[in-house]
Amino acid sequence: MKKISVIVPVYNAQNTLNECLDSIVGQTCFSDMEVILVDDCSTDDSFLIASSYEKRFPENVLLVKLDHNSGPGAARNIALSYASGEYIGFVDSDDAIVPTMYEKLYDEAVRTGSDFVDSGFYKQLSDEAILYTSDELSGVLDDHKRSELIIHGGYIVTKLFRRAFLLENSGLFREVYMLEDLDFMAELIARARVISSVKEIFYIYRDSTDSLSKSVDVGKYVMAHSDAMVSLYNRTSILDNYKGIQDAVEFMIMRLYSYMLNICMNAVYLKEKSAAEIIPIMESLRVLKESIVTRGYENPYVKKGISAKDIMIMKANDTSAEMALALQSIPICD
Numbered sequence: 316m317k318k319i320s321v322i323v324p325v326y327n328a329q330n331t332l333n334e335c336l337d338s339i340v341g342q343t344c345f346s347d348m349e350v351i352l353v354d355d356c357s358t359d360d361s362f363l364i365a366s367s368y369e370k371r372f373p374e375n376v377l378l379v380k381l382d383h384n385s386g387p388g389a390a391r392n393i394a395l396s397y398a399s400g401e402y403i404g405f406v407d408s409d410d411a412i413v414p415t416m417y418e419k420l421y422d423e424a425v426r427t428g429s430d431f432v433d434s435g436f437y438k439q440l441s442d443e444a445i446l447y448t449s450d451e452l453s454g455v456l457d458d459h460k461r462s463e464l465i466i467h468g469g470y471i472v473t474k475l476f477r478r479a480f481l482l483e484n485s486g487l488f489r490e491v492y493m494l495e496d497l498d499f500m501a502e503l504i505a506r507a508r509v510i511s512s513v514k515e516i517f518y519i520y521r522d523s524t525d526s527l528s529k530s531v532d533v534g535k536y537v538m539a540h541s542d543a544m545v546s547l548y549n550r551t552s553i554l555d556n557y558k559g560i561q562d563a564v565e566f567m568i569m570r571l572y573s574y575m576l577n578i579c580m581n582a583v584y585l586k587e588k589s590a591a592e593i594i595p596i597m598e599s600l601r602v603l604k605e606s607i608v609t610r611g612y613e614n615p616y617v618k619k620g621i622s623a624k625d626i627m628i629m630k631a632n633d634t635s636a637e638m639a640l641a642l643q644s645i646p647i648c649d
Contacts, residue, residue, distance in 0.1 A: 317375075318347040319417050320400030320478070324390035325365055326355040328408035331521070332364045338411040338519075340372060344418040351397050353390040354380045361408070388488035388495030395487070403476045409521050410472065416517035420475035429511040430480040431503070436473045440522035445469070448512040455509050458559025464504045465563040466616065471496050473518045480507070493536075494543040501567065502550040505560055533582045537575050537596050541603055544568045548607040565608045566616035572604045573625045576632055580643060590640060597636035605633075 321339055325332060339350055350372075352365045362380060369378040379393060391405065402424055404417060416434065424432045435446035447469035452460045476486070484506045488495045551557055551564045579597050582588040611617070612626060621629075632639035 317349040317400045319344065319349070319402050319404060319421055319475070320394075320398035321348055321350045321404045321406055321417070322391055322394040322398065323350065323352050323406050323408055324355055324387045324394070325352055325357060325361050325408045326384070326387075326390075327357050327359045328361050329357075329359040329364060331409040332361055334411050335406065335408050336365070336368050338413070339406060340368065340375070341414050342412070342417050343415050344421065345375065347421075348375060348417065349398070349400055350376045351394040352376065352378045353394045354378065355386070355390045356381050356384040386490060386492040386495065388492075389490035391495075392487050392490065395481070398478065401478060403478050403481060404474070405471045407472055411519040413517050413519075417475065419513050419515065420517070423511050423513050424475055424477065427509060427511040429477070429509050430507040431474045431476040431510055433469065433474050433510065433512040434518065435514065435516040436470065436518035436520045437516050438520050438522060444516050446512065446514055446516075447473075448510065450512075453511050456504075456507055458556055461504055461507070461556070462560050462563035462616075464510075465501050465560060466566060466620070468500055468504055470518075470520070471500055472520070476503070489542070489546055491539060491542065493539040497543050497567075498546040498550045501547055501564065502554075505551050505554055505556065533578060533588055533593070534596060536578065537600065540571050540575050541600065544571050544603060544607065547571075552607075562610060562614050562616050565610050565614055566620060568604065568608055569611075569614070569617050569629070570621060572600055572608075573621055573629055575600055576628055576639060577625070580628070580640060583640060584643060594636040594640070597632055597639060601632055601636075 323335070342348060352369070354362045354365055365378050369376045377397060379397065381390065381393070395403070402421060406412060420432045420434060423429070433448035435444055437444050447467050448464065452463055484503060486499065486503060488499050547564060547567055551560065576597060579593045583590050583593050612630065628639050628642055631642055
């Protein structure tokens, strides 16, 4: 049994995978780690690259090949079924980590008895370093801390999770291709008792310059976000402390609602979709939002965290999609 299991979903990552895996096998505590690579039916040389690391480090690296492409959520869930480490970390195959990351996170987790430990990351595209978990939000959690963390909790890849904590709380991902970790992270924050952080930059995050909204059908894109809204509600509303974190959860849902309305409106404005195609989608978003949000625009997080213009668009769509589209002088007839 290793101290740490590191899970890496792999899909068509031949250009970045060597650097990613070199940074993992180069960890100062690598002898105490197991690395579980899940090739999600890659069509490039990713599987061959991953295989070479399994051959070089047979005591520490396990490669699992999927029969069909299933998305990062499914790949991580399969890896979790193999993981035996006391703690679990996640790394994306196009990123890299610094050599002391897991040694320092593990030492902090053991020292504090934390359910998970967070760290900072470097966003390469925007050239900025970020640490979401401050000292004020660490330690024994109350619902105020949990609420702030749900809103500003960052990414799973900068964290180290206690495996028993994941197993106790059904820590599985939705098996989808987008936003699979949003509700996963929110639920774990809501359930966590103690967390900590190491105020160092360990994770090198490479942003993609490609907009996913431009490469997929708007309807499918909105559906993926709608699923995230529903799952975020379903995974948190059943908890005993939901009332204490409800404003934070509903803010996240409202932010997704606002973002999707803007995606829809831009699709009409740019003539990618007709108003006739988009109006039913906008109306379905309204129905969904109204079914799971109760505080709405009186929510203090909504008042503070969403712009006046976006609130105006949301309120207009609450009346009709035509009214929302008219706010930007977008014609509502073909």
